[in-house]
Amino acid sequence: MVKKTYEEINEKIKRGTAVVVTAEEVIDIAAAEGIKKAAEKIDVVTTGTFGIMCSSGAFLNFWHTKPKMKMAHVWLNDVAAYGGIAAVDAYIGAAEVIEGDPCNNNHPGHFRYGGGHVIEDLIAGKEIRLRADAYGTDCYPLRKLEKTITINDLRDAFMFNPRNSYQNYNVGVNCSDKTVYTYMGILKPHCANAHYSSSGQLSPLINDPYYRTIGIGTRIFLGGGEGYVAWPGTQHAPNDPRSENGVPLGGAGTLAVIGDMKQMNSRYVRGVSITGYGVSLMVGIGVPIPILDEEILEFTTIKDQDIFAPICDYGILYPAGEKCDIGSVSYAELKTGEIEFQGKKIRTAPLSSYTMAQEIAGSLKGWINQGKFLLGQPSQLLPTDEKRGQL
Amino acid sequence: MAYITKSVFLRFSPEVVDTPIVYCLAHDFQLIPNIIKADINPQKQGYIVMTLSGDEDDYCRGIDYLKEKGLEVEALVDRISWDEKTCTQCGACTAVCPSRALTIKRPQMSVEFDGSKCIVCNMCIQACPVGAVKLDI
Ligand code: SF4
Numbered sequence: 336m337v338k339k340t341y342e343e344i345n346e347k348i349k350r351g352t353a354v355v356v357t358a359e360e361v362i363d364i365a366a367a368e369g370i371k372k373a374a375e376k377i378d379v380v381t382t383g384t385f386g387i388m389c390s391s392g393a394f395l396n397f398w399h400t401k402p403k404m405k406m407a408h409v410w411l412n413d414v415a416a417y418g419g420i421a422a423v424d425a426y427i428g429a430a431e432v433i434e435g436d437p438c439n440n441n442h443p444g445h446f447r448y449g450g451g452h453v454i455e456d457l458i459a460g461k462e463i464r465l466r467a468d469a470y471g472t473d474c475y476p477l478r479k480l481e482k483t484i485t486i487n488d489l490r491d492a493f494m495f496n497p498r499n500s501y502q503n504y505n506v507g508v509n510c511s512d513k514t515v516y517t518y519m520g521i522l523k524p525h526c527a528n529a530h531y532s533s534s535g536q537l538s539p540l541i542n543d544p545y546y547r548t549i550g551i552g553t554r555i556f557l558g559g560g561e562g563y564v565a566w567p568g569t570q571h572a573p574n575d576p577r578s579e580n581g582v583p584l585g586g587a588g589t590l591a592v593i594g595d596m597k598q599m600n601s602r603y604v605r606g607v608s609i610t611g612y613g614v615s616l617m618v619g620i621g622v623p624i625p626i627l628d629e630e631i632l633e634f635t636t637i638k639d640q641d642i643f644a645p646i647c648d649y650g651i652l653y654p655a656g657e658k659c660d661i662g663s664v665s666y667a668e669l670k671t672g673e674i675e676f677q678g679k680k681i682r683t684a685p686l687s688s689y690t691m692a693q694e695i696a697g698s699l700k701g702w703i704n705q706g707k708f709l710l711g712q713p714s715q716l717l718p719t720d721e722k723r724g725q726l
Numbered sequence: 727m728a729y730i731t732k733s734v735f736l737r738f739s740p741e742v743v744d745t746p747i748v749y750c751l752a753h754d755f756q757l758i759p760n761i762i763k764a765d766i767n768p769q770k771q772g773y774i775v776m777t778l779s780g781d782e783d784d785y786c787r788g789i790d791y792l793k794e795k796g797l798e799v800e801a802l803v804d805r806i807s808w809d810e811k812t813c814t815q816c817g818a819c820t821a822v823c824p825s826r827a828l829t830i831k832r833p834q835m836s837v838e839f840d841g842s843k844c845i846v847c848n849m850c851i852q853a854c855p856v857g858a859v860k861l862d863i
């Protein structure tokens with residue numbers, strides 16, 4: 336029986352002797368050497384994902400003004416941030432559309448700029464126009480503020496994303512007879528194309544399906560900097576049905592993550608405009624999985640051909656709130672660019688970038704190999720059981 | 727009958743400014759016009775960039791009609807540019823690109839653009855979330 340502790344692995348990382356491989360590389364190593372030998376040899380498996388994650392945003396603190404101000408409404412490049420927290424704090428959400436955008440009045444709308452773009456621009460060090468108003472109090476008299484800032488002028492800027500890194504995700508198709516513009520991209524009528532959004536065998540929670548190593552305090556790659564798992568993500572649903580290998584057949588687990596934006600790199604945090612849908616943020620996340628025993632190693636050897644995603648109809652059933660699951664397909668099939676569905680061949684495309692996921696898993700491996708990144712032992716693992724409800 | 731989408735650049739003089747050409751293209755030639763860019767100056771000279779979708783024969787007859795009316799007509803080619811640096815390699819444009827000008831190279835899963843296959847249908851512009859594909863006018 337292989338048994339390792341976080342302390343032992345971190346000691347090896349500090350000495351530069353830890354063996355770190357990506358979730359792709361581990362597949363061949365385990366096939367060649369067997370699970371036991373691979374678990375003895377490998378200390379950490381790194382994962383990665385890079386895709387649109389709408390439930391993202393950032394807490395910002397602007398430093399106190401002179402005279403002081405309790406900002407009530409805050410805008411960054413004309414995108415509203417939430418000012419209903421203490422004096423000079425605000426939260427900017429990735430999905431907030433710029434003021435005055437025609438949205439879907441002229442369907443499908445373009446949604447050229449929004450919260451996700453503000454976050455990318457901040458991280459890229461660009462100048463941002465800050466506007467705020469207030470009703471004024473005896474202790475905070477200032478009522479209006481307008482100035483140009485960059486991230487360096489902020490006292491604090493940390494990303495806090497309530498729901499990222501879905502364990503698995505739907506494949507979108509459109510069974511209706513008109514094109515639909517969805518968060519799963521442009522879906523042509525009569526199921527003419529299918530879009531999927533997961534890095535499959537590289538995806539963080541797919542590689543640790545029962546969250547044996549991932550929980551509050553797990554140190555991660557977040558947007559090019561060091562971040563942490565803060566909490567189970569909103570809609571974390573570990574009770575979703577699973578296949579025999581433990582991999583969920585639907586969304587299942589999610590992560591709430593947090594990290595210092597001043598460390599991040601805009602290559603891994605991109606504002607996006609989704610035609611007909613809105614604005615959002617592409618986020619790069621990599622989670623290291625410590626190989627504490629053979630079972631954990633075995634889970635990381637999961638391959639695209641053994642991960643199945645539900646095919647969902649975004650034309651009629653999903654928008655109606657009905658059960659929308661009308662089929663199932665593996666990531667290996669999806670990645671060929673064509674699947675057979677309802678008796679015909681249809682083209683597939685990913686919405687999440689596999690090459691970026693590889694790059695993230697590779698960067699995280701590099702950081703650990705250089706001794707720059709130590710594993711964070713979670714103080715509490717993600718829940719594996721939870722009740723679900725519907726409004 | 728081949729269904730096509732082509733982009734055209736039209737320049738018009740003050741004499742034709744009052745001719746309802748877009749209406750005629752749709753009504754008389756069953757073409758679907760989609761105006762991408764247009765401008766008219768105070769001297770009533772101007773231009774329109776638009777795509778026309780429809781049957782190939784109708785398209786040719788429509789273009790002849792425009793020329794007869796005295797408009798300068800230029801078919802636009804190779805106007806889509808793909809900025810590899812901006813591209814996130816997500817792949818979202820690849821299943822909607824009808825001519826397979828934007829494709830995924832397998833097994834690497836990297837995205838590639840072959841301008842010679844592009845029919846300038848603009849689907850990728852709508853599909854790309856980061857503006858990595860642009861219409862060069
Ligand atoms: S405009 Fe875009 S989608 Fe249309 S053919 Fe060219 S590359 Fe493909």
Ligand code: SF4
Nearest residue numbers: 813814816817819854
């Ligand atoms: S949709 Fe845009 S970002 Fe994604 S692969 Fe195509 S060009 Fe690149």
